[in-house]
Amino acid sequence: MSGHSKWSTIKRQKGAKDALRGATFTKLGNAIAIAAKNGSDPETNFSLRLAIEKAKSANMPATNIERSIDRAKNKDASELNEVIYEGYGPGGVAVIVECATDNINRTYPEVRNAFSKHGGSIADKGSVLFQFEQKGVITINEIGDEVLIKALDAGALDVVEEDSKLIVYTEPKQLAKVRDNLSQEGLNLSDVELSYIAKNTVSITDEQTANKIIRLMEALEDIDDVTNTYVNFIIN
Numbered sequence: 001m002s003g004h005s006k007w008s009t010i011k012r013q014k015g016a017k018d019a020l021r022g023a024t025f026t027k028l029g030n031a032i033a034i035a036a037k038n039g040s041d042p043e044t045n046f047s048l049r050l051a052i053e054k055a056k057s058a059n060m061p062a063t064n065i066e067r068s069i070d071r072a073k074n075k076d077a078s079e080l081n082e083v084i085y086e087g088y089g090p091g092g093v094a095v096i097v098e099c100a101t102d103n104i105n106r107t108y109p110e111v112r113n114a115f116s117k118h119g120g121s122i123a124d125k126g127s128v129l130f131q132f133e134q135k136g137v138i139t140i141n142e143i144g145d146e147v148l149i150k151a152l153d154a155g156a157l158d159v160v161e162e163d164s165k166l167i168v169y170t171e172p173k174q175l176a177k178v179r180d181n182l183s184q185e186g187l188n189l190s191d192v193e194l195s196y197i198a199k200n201t202v203s204i205t206d207e208q209t210a211n212k213i214i215r216l217m218e219a220l221e222d223i224d225d226v227t228n229t230y231v232n233f234i235i236n
Contacts, residue, residue: 026224028055029068030100033080036072046176050192057190085111086128089120090212091233093202094128097220098228107225114223118216131232132196136175138182139191140166147187154181169197198232210235 032051039045042052048069055065071080083104085097095115101107112122135157140147143166151159151168155178158169170178172194179192204210213233220229 024058025055025060025064027100027227028058028060029064029071030080030225031055031227032065032068033071034082034100036069040069040072053192083107084125084129085122086125087111087115087120087122088128089115089118089216089231091202091204091206091209093204093213093231093233094131094198095120095216095220096128096132096196096230097226098230099223099225100227101225107223110223110225111220114216114219118219119212120216129196131200132198132230134172134194135197136168136170136172136178137191137193137195137197138168138170138175138179138189140168140182141188141190142166150185150187151182154178154185195228196230198230201232201234204233204235 028051032048032055035045035048035051038047040048042049052065055068079102080100081102081104083099083101085099085108087095087097089095097111099107099111114120115122140151143161143164147166148159151166154168155174156168156170160167160169168178168182175192175194179189182189204213210233213231217229217231220226
């Protein structure tokens with residue numbers, strides 16, 4: 001199982017549990033507000049459309065979604081910024097942390113403390129990010145040769161089968177086009193997003209180290225200002 005799959009699977013499970021208790025609404029609302037800075041119409045702003053769809057899948061109330069979009073029209077949104085922190089976890093794994101924050105003086109210490117409490121350390125800007133590349137990622141909740149061919153014909157860069165699903169990778173600028181092509185084929189899609197994919201992976205053979213990495217990633221995900229996390233390990 002790939003490291004991307006390992007953490008992505010755990011993160012999806014954790015996200016589903018958090019959604020049940022409304023713990024993700026702050027993160028989702030911040031993501032919507034930031035996306036809406038580039039336009040409040042989801043028909044012409046693909047990033048906003050994705051953020052809204054993700055919020056809906058977590059059962060975020062429509063009123064909360066509208067309120068988040070409205071934030072882009074006032075001072076609150078102008079103070080909300082996207083920030084990326086980089087670091088290393090147990091076993092030397094590389095970690096990227098995406099945040100949406102209106103107070104870096106609050107967010108940075110929280111992220112730094114999560115690293116230090118779980119055997120990691122925050123790193124200088126640019127020292128980790130070069131180990132990843134941004135790609136569009138689409139999950140198709142179906143498998144089979146016919147689905148694979150449709151994904152490739154839709155413009156996918158690569159397609160990988162994981163956990164009885166097909167993971168489609170695209171060029172970042174082609175994500176909207178490939179997603180629309182797949183939708184027109186009537187395929188069951190989920191988790192459409194831009195993601196940082198590791199160029200190379202760190203192999204973890206020790207279960208204790210693997211568990212430490214997972215605890216670090218969960219601690220980072222529990223920070224309200226954190227919108228996404230990425231790591232480059234695989235388990236052997």
